[in-house]
Amino acid sequence: MGTIQYYTEEGLKKLKDELQELKTKGRQDIAKQIAEARDKGDLSENAEYDAAKDAQGLLELKIAKLEAVVGNARVMDSSKMDASKVGILSTVKIKNVKNGMTVTYTLVSEEEADLKAGKISLASPFGKGLNGKAVGDIAQINAPAGVLEFEILDISY
Structure with missing residues (x-):
C-alpha cells in the first residue's frame, strides 16, 4: 500500500481525467500501432512491433502507478x-x-x-x-x- 497523499478537488479530478485518458485513448492508440506493425510481416525481425510492444508496457506501467496514486488520494477539507x-x-x-x-x-x-x-x-x-x-x-x-x-x-x- 502506498502513502496517502492529499489533494485539492481540482487536482484529484485532473489525475482521474488523465488516468481515464490513458486507459481509453492511450490503449487504443497503442493497440492500433501494434496491429499496424503486425501487418508488416515477420514479427521476429520487426523493430516497429518491438517498439510498439515496449510502448504498451510503459503505458501499462504508467496506468498502474497512476491508479495507485488515485487509490491513495484524499481530498482535504x-x-x-x-x-x-x-x-x-x-x-x-x-x-x-x-x-x-x-x-x-x-x-x-x-x-x-x-x-x-x-x-x-x-x-x-x-x-x-x-x-x-x-x-x-x-x-x-x-x-x-x-x-x-x-x-x-x-x-x-
Missing part, C-alpha cells in the same frame, strides 16, 4: 484545517527578509505542484522550510544559493 500554522493546502504569503520581496504560494502534493500557478510541493525545500511555521515566524530555507530567510506574513485556506 480546508474548512477543518488549522489556519494558525502552515500545512498542506495552505496559502502562505512570505517576505524575503534580505530584499523585502513578497510572494504567495499554496503548498500542495508533488503531483499538483506548478510554480507558474503559485503551487509548490510540500516535499520541496521551500515546502519543508515553511511547514509548521506560524505568522511572524522566520523560515530558514536551504537553497543552492545558501540559506534564505522568509518571514511568514499570512496563512489562509
Whole structure:
C-alpha cells in the first residue's frame, strides 16, 4: 500500500481525467500501432512491433502507478484545517527578509505542484522550510544559493 497523499478537488479530478485518458485513448492508440506493425510481416525481425510492444508496457506501467496514486488520494477539507500554522493546502504569503520581496504560494502534493500557478510541493525545500511555521515566524530555507530567510506574513485556506 502506498502513502496517502492529499489533494485539492481540482487536482484529484485532473489525475482521474488523465488516468481515464490513458486507459481509453492511450490503449487504443497503442493497440492500433501494434496491429499496424503486425501487418508488416515477420514479427521476429520487426523493430516497429518491438517498439510498439515496449510502448504498451510503459503505458501499462504508467496506468498502474497512476491508479495507485488515485487509490491513495484524499481530498482535504480546508474548512477543518488549522489556519494558525502552515500545512498542506495552505496559502502562505512570505517576505524575503534580505530584499523585502513578497510572494504567495499554496503548498500542495508533488503531483499538483506548478510554480507558474503559485503551487509548490510540500516535499520541496521551500515546502519543508515553511511547514509548521506560524505568522511572524522566520523560515530558514536551504537553497543552492545558501540559506534564505522568509518571514511568514499570512496563512489562509
